[in-house]
Amino acid sequence: SAVISQKPSRDICQRGTSLTIQCQVDSQVTMMFWYRQQPGQSLTLIATANQGSEATYESGFVIDKFPISRPNLTFSTLTVSNMSPEDSSIYLCSVQGPSGGGEQFFGPGTRLTVL
Amino acid sequence: AQKITQTQPGMFVQEKEAVTLDCTYDTSDPSYGLFWYKQPSSGEMIFLIYQGSYDQQNATEGRYSLNFQKARKSANLVISASQLGDSAMYFCAIVETSGSRLTFGEGTQLTVNP
Numbered sequence: 001s002a003v004i005s006q007k008p009s010r011d012i013c014q015r016g017t018s019l020t021i022q023c024q025v026d027s028q029v030t031m032m033f034w035y036r037q038q039p040g041q042s043l044t045l046i047a048t049a050n051q052g053s054e055a056t057y058e059s060g061f062v063i064d065k066f067p068i069s070r071p072n073l074t075f076s077t078l079t080v081s082n083m084s085p086e087d088s089s090i091y092l093c094s095v096q097g098p099s100g101g102g103e104q105f106f107g108p109g110t111r112l113t114v115l
Numbered sequence: 116a117q118k119i120t121q122t123q124p125g126m127f128v129q130e131k132e133a134v135t136l137d138c139t140y141d142t143s144d145p146s147y148g149l150f151w152y153k154q155p156s157s158g159e160m161i162f163l164i165y166q167g168s169y170d171q172q173n174a175t176e177g178r179y180s181l182n183f184q185k186a187r188k189s190a191n192l193v194i195s196a197s198q199l200g201d202s203a204m205y206f207c208a209i210v211e212t213s214g215s216r217l218t219f220g221e222g223t224q225l226t227v228n229p
Binding site: 041043044094097103105107108109 | 147148152157158160161162165167206212215216217219220221222
């Protein structure tokens with residue numbers, strides 16, 4: 001499976017500021033995914049990022065709040081903009097596995113706390 | 116729309132015993148994949164096992180096996196010979212072959228007691 005890294009691993013931010021999370025994969029992948037996991041809850045897909053096109057956002061998530069970049073086949077960023085305490089979550093990126101079965105492999109996550 | 120239900124918020128098991136974590140699903144797509152992930156307290160998501168909707172055999176990966184009952188729309192995870200390191204949150208997930216979005220259940224917190 002692909003090796004996925006995320007930066008930062010955790011951060012504490014003030015409300016009203018923005019944080020950009022980086023996701024790096026050690027191989028080229030077509031699709032990358034960004035998830036949010038609020039405290040004590042399951043994972044929710046924010047958006048799907050394809051290289052060379054606009055990200056596709058899920059219901060309830062908008063580009064102004066969560067802008068995503070996908071400059072190449074191994075890298076993506078997610079920005080959490082104008083943060084509030086409700087944005088305190090773990091943010092995870094993932095990529096599809098090679099088998100074609102639909103499994104996804106996840107990065108280690110970014111723990112964000114907004115004060 | 117696809118949906119996953121995990122009815123056990125928490126489960127306890129003695130070390131070295133087997134445990135079954137329940138998962139039921141709903142989808143209108145005849146072709147789909149079912150997955151189980153483990154999330155330790157560190158927060159990482161670890162892929163455990165995969166079952167395709169057309170697979171005739173139940174999937175197995177080491178101590179993990181998936182009890183797939185298609186007619187009942189269930190995909191229970193069986194962990195044999197539990198170890199203390201198995202204590203974690205476990206998530207069941209589904210993806211319809213026609214799409215790429217993983218939909219997760221609410222998770223089951225497993226505690227393995229010594």
